[in-house]
Amino acid sequence: MDDVNTTPTKWNETETLALTHFGNSDENDEERDDPTEGALASPLSEEDAALESWGIDDSKSLDLTRLYLNEIGHSPLLTAAEEVYFTRKAQQGCGASRARMIESNLRLVVKIARRYLNRGLPLLDLIEEGNLGLIHAVGKFNPELGYRFSTYATWWIRQTIERALMNQTRTVRLPIHIIKRINGYLRTGRQLSQASQRAASIDEIAREMECPVQEVERMLGLNERTTSISTFSSATDERSPLDTVADENGVDPALYVQDSDLKHGLRGWLDRLSAKQREVIERRFGLNGHERATLEQVGKDIGLTRERVRQIQVEALGHLRRIVESEGLTGDTLFC
Structure with missing residues (x-):
């Protein structure tokens, strides 16, 4: 599925906590046989030391994240043979086997969700969306094809997270097919920029994509970010921009x-x-x-x-x- 274009911002402490648990991500993790390899949680002593050094004020959000990461860290990973066994049992209607498949791969969701930080949704929301993709993957997985479940589930997890970003992070929602076209132009622009070591022009993108310049301009124009003036910029703000804007038509x-x-x-x-x-x-x-x-x-x-x-x-x-x-x-x- 196409990548979602976003503007990076500063990571917050909740997202840093995920790094404490799962380490740095690899952009090509989904190509490995088991993307969950090395995803076990680090000792809590390291996490507590990090929390103390950060001096985090948002303790409620951080505590929820820490609690969730600690809980999923107790579920052991499955071997290839166990994946086949529990998948077959789940397909026969065994709820416990289905739950075991889901719980053993929750760390995979966190690992993938971290790649989408600072794109409009907080970490816990990204994990929630990824979990929906994981649940769907459990129901669709065919162990007889010979590949590992984590390889198959990665696509579904990424799809649900990216779709959530498309639908939930824009003030004015664009159709999915339009966003895919925009992402195609943006991806081509990045590739051209990397090759020429300079920003790619709209003419170059249009020539590379073999489409009219006006079409590229129109699509990229739709990608401009808009922000609702009634939206609070942070959880600690007491007033939104709407509260500070004077009504020119207001009566004295x-x-x-x-x-x-x-x-x-x-x-x-x-x-x-x-x-x-x-x-x-x-x-x-x-x-x-x-x-x-x-x-x-x-x-x-x-x-x-x-x-x-x-x-x-x-x-x-x-x-x-x-x-x-x-x-x-x-x-x-x-x-x-």
């Missing part, structure tokens, strides 16, 4: 209160007008659900001439000005 609280008070006062002032004056003012200025209208439109709606509507408006506005001035306001406050 003081202006909102002032506007609310003015609307409340306006309703009271309109009640002190005659029915005809109030109707003209509401229609002319679009108040109380009416659309703003011209003098002529108002006259047609209420059966008056344009000039008569204008006279009523002048009378009503004069009355309103006297009302608001008596309350210490000015006409400009209402009709600005």
Whole structure:
């Protein structure tokens, strides 16, 4: 399956703990007869010394990782003959044999999961996804073909981890077939860069892949990372970027209160007008659900001439000005 492109970042202490248990990984481990060879846990004294020297604050996450790694370290690896035996028993419906196959290969999952650190998912999540692939591999393994189970399971473990990275680490999810095409272009670009000792251009990638330049540009453009502003950058953050971004369309609280008070006062002032004056003012200025209208439109709606509507408006506005001035306001406050 295609590799998932990511940007490396600094390892955290939880991931370093896995290194204490399982040592450094080899990129070609899956090509060996038994990738779990040498995967036994190191003595706990070394781990405890490392923990003390790190001074880790996230003790809860670290304790969970340490507990899991310690537990799976007690399951012995299976010989080739034992793999055949337990696989056959599992295929016959023996749950204990199936569990034995899974438990004896959990360290293989950790070994593979470490290769995908710093790609968007924490170590424990990578292990969880890899375990799903391991479980699937147990059900699909055919011991009669002659190869070791670890060789077969490696593909399934990698597939589930990579698919999880594709589906869970992007704010905007891309279809799997699109991600595979993107990874193909990226892989070609890396190969060209290694051969020429410089960054490969889009033209070179397109020429090597025998596809249009516009297609490569479009695919690589989809690979740009996006981050949700509501996502916390770390577990210790109390505020997300969304909490610090000002809303340009937001209403000033003081202006909102002032506007609310003015609307409340306006309703009271309109009640002190005659029915005809109030109707003209509401229609002319679009108040109380009416659309703003011209003098002529108002006259047609209420059966008056344009000039008569204008006279009523002048009378009503004069009355309103006297009302608001008596309350210490000015006409400009209402009709600005």
